[in-house]
Amino acid sequence: MTKVIIDTDTGVDDGMGLLYALVSPEIQVVGVTTSFGNVDVEKVTRNTAICMERLGSTAPLARGAERAIAGEAPTFNPQIHGHDGFGNANLPDPEYSNLVDVSAAELTIRLVDENPGELTYIGLGPLTNLALAVLLDPSLPQRLTRVVWMGGAAAHHGNVTPVAEADALHDPEAAAVVIGENWEFVQVGLDVTDETVFGVDDLQTVRQSSSPAAQLVAAGAPSYMDFYEPILGRYGCAMHSPLTIAVVAHPELVLAEQKYRMHVELTGTYTRGMTVVDRRVGRVGGPVWSNAPLITVITDVDRAAFITRYVQRITA
Numbered sequence: 001m002t003k004v005i006i007d008t009d010t011g012v013d014d015g016m017g018l019l020y021a022l023v024s025p026e027i028q029v030v031g032v033t034t035s036f037g038n039v040d041v042e043k044v045t046r047n048t049a050i051c052m053e054r055l056g057s058t059a060p061l062a063r064g065a066e067r068a069i070a071g072e073a074p075t076f077n078p079q080i081h082g083h084d085g086f087g088n089a090n091l092p093d094p095e096y097s098n099l100v101d102v103s104a105a106e107l108t109i110r111l112v113d114e115n116p117g118e119l120t121y122i123g124l125g126p127l128t129n130l131a132l133a134v135l136l137d138p139s140l141p142q143r144l145t146r147v148v149w150m151g152g153a154a155a156h157h158g159n160v161t162p163v164a165e166a167d168a169l170h171d172p173e174a175a176a177v178v179i180g181e182n183w184e185f186v187q188v189g190l191d192v193t194d195e196t197v198f199g200v201d202d203l204q205t206v207r208q209s210s211s212p213a214a215q216l217v218a219a220g221a222p223s224y225m226d227f228y229e230p231i232l233g234r235y236g237c238a239m240h241s242p243l244t245i246a247v248v249a250h251p252e253l254v255l256a257e258q259k260y261r262m263h264v265e266l267t268g269t270y271t272r273g274m275t276v277v278d279r280r281v282g283r284v285g286g287p288v289w290s291n292a293p294l295i296t297v298i299t300d301v302d303r304a305a306f307i308t309r310y311v312q313r314i315t316a
């Protein structure tokens with residue numbers, strides 16, 4: 001069993017991922033932290049608390065960053081995740097029984113101290129909270145050994161701009177801080193998540209289940225699938241965050257990965273937030289690239305097997 005801390009900007013697909021993590025025995029969720037991203041951090045924390053309480057999770061939940069580390073005010077697109085950030089599902093307020101009175105960065109440091117060398121950090125949103133944690137405690141990478149992030153793209157277009165993915169663009173400076181640290185960093189980017197689709201048949205199966213996880217997915221997913229329909233050309237949605245959970249819970253679903261050097265674009269006129277990955281072979285890159293952080297990029301997954309397993313788990 002892999003112990004994980006999940007940082008999330010719930011978000012429909014993030015909620016779908018968090019629920020999947022909470023019902024998967026291969027991983028133990030020891031803590032959850034929230035960040036601005038898909039919606040503001042209050043709505044994110046509300047949606048996250050709802051998911052945790054409905055599934056009976058007793059893990060601590062900490063509210064995190066409301067804006068990027070450079071202070072940039074966030075902008076939100078309610079047409080994607082709904083005004084509530086959960087597909088306009090109109091869910092009743094949670095009790096916030098898991099909420100602790102420390103920041104996301106502080107809870108992260110505490111959990112890593114309690115589980116040195118054992119935790120995998122799963123980032124489903126901007127990397128703001130982890131950047132703040134490592135700025136508070138620069139020794140963190142010695143005890144937190146692996147970071148798995150849904151964000152960016154290596155050889156794929158962006159989703160907010162032609163080259164930038166949402167989580168990367170929400171806080172490029174934080175992503176640059178985190179990626180530059182000395183830990184194993186795994187990117188689960190749009191390369192693999194954008195074409196991993198939860199479709200109309202999957203929704204139908206989920207609707208027939210009375211499990212708490214299935215009921216939440218059935219409530220949140222439809223409007224997100226409406227948003228994706230013209231993008232995908234069929235009714236469905238990209239499984240960004242759920243696939244990232246699967247990379248940790250079911251590593252056998254990963255069919256290919258590559259070690260690449262990567263920088264995050266901070267200043268480009270049209271390219272801010274792009275994860276610039278050096279996929280060249282045999283070229284002389286100069287020190288800017290030969291010294292760039294070396295990360296693991298997931299480049300292929302068993303999409304069909306993943307979707308099958310996701311639906312099985314959520315409906316069980």
Ligand SMILES: [Ca+2]
Pocket residue numbers: 009010011014037038124125126167241
């Ligand atoms: Ca997200």
